[in-house]
Amino acid sequence: MLIRKITRRNPSPEVVEEAISVMEGGGIVIYPTDTIYGLGVNALDEDAVRRLFRVKGRPPHKPVSICVSGVDEIPRFSRPSRHAMDLMKRILPGPYTLILERNELIPDVITGGSSRVGIRVPDDEVCRLITARFPVTATSANISGKPPSPGIEEILRDLDGVDLVLDAGECQSMEPSTVIDLTVNPPRVLRRGKGPLDTIL
Structure with a gap:
């Protein structure tokens, strides 16, 4: 396992490219987001996703979300309504x-066979650069069922089998993302987390 220091602003292009290369080869990367650390593989690589489930100890019927680099990428992997796109x-x-x-x-392995998928566009430069090549899994970097940790040292006490760690320091907030169902109108909040809701509901 390799650990690379990275800054959230103006991250090293070489370190970003190394992370992309690891995931292109089926590897698992711990990476920073605008909430907590994520556990990432190429979301289109079914074998890599299955390996991630084994490392995380996540039941295969439980879906994981994906990260993409921008809003314009979302229709490549989903079928949003016009109202959803505007929001x-x-x-x-x-x-x-x-x-x-x-x-x-x-692939079905991402959604647990469901017809729906969770998609994120984090407000984090590292995340957006990594996902510019392909969508990346957006599941927290922890053993399934355990609370996430703010720092890499704590994360690695539990997780084994990771290929590369992008260490951007401790998370400033441990709130997860807010989950919103946009397959219904009006949208429905499934989990309250970080981020205001006054512009949504």
């Missing part, structure tokens, strides 16, 4: 996970 353009990038109808590019 997402107002609140993203930001600490929200949006539930949308998936399309055929998203």
Whole structure:
């Protein structure tokens, strides 16, 4: 396992490219987001996603969300309504996970066989650069069922089998993203987390 220091602003292009290369090869990367640390693989690589589930100890029927680099990427992997797109353009990038109808590019292993997928566009430069090549899994960097930790040292006490760690220091907030179901109108909040709701509901 490799650990690379990275800054959230103006991150090293070499370190970002190393993370992308690891994931292109089926590897697992711990990476910073605008909420907590994420556990990332190429979300289109089914074998890598299955390996992530084993490392995290996550039951295979439980879906994981994905990160993409921008709002314009969301229709590549889902079927958002016009209303949903308008809302997402107002609140993203930001600490929200949006539930949308998936399309055929998203493998069943990501959604647990569901017709829906959770999508994030974090307000984090490292995250956006990594996901510019392909969507990346957006699940917290912890063993399934345990609370997430703010720092890399604590995370690695539990997690084994990770290939690369991008260490951006301790998380300033341990609030997870707010999860909003955009397959219904009006939108429905499924989990309250970081991020205001006054522009959504």
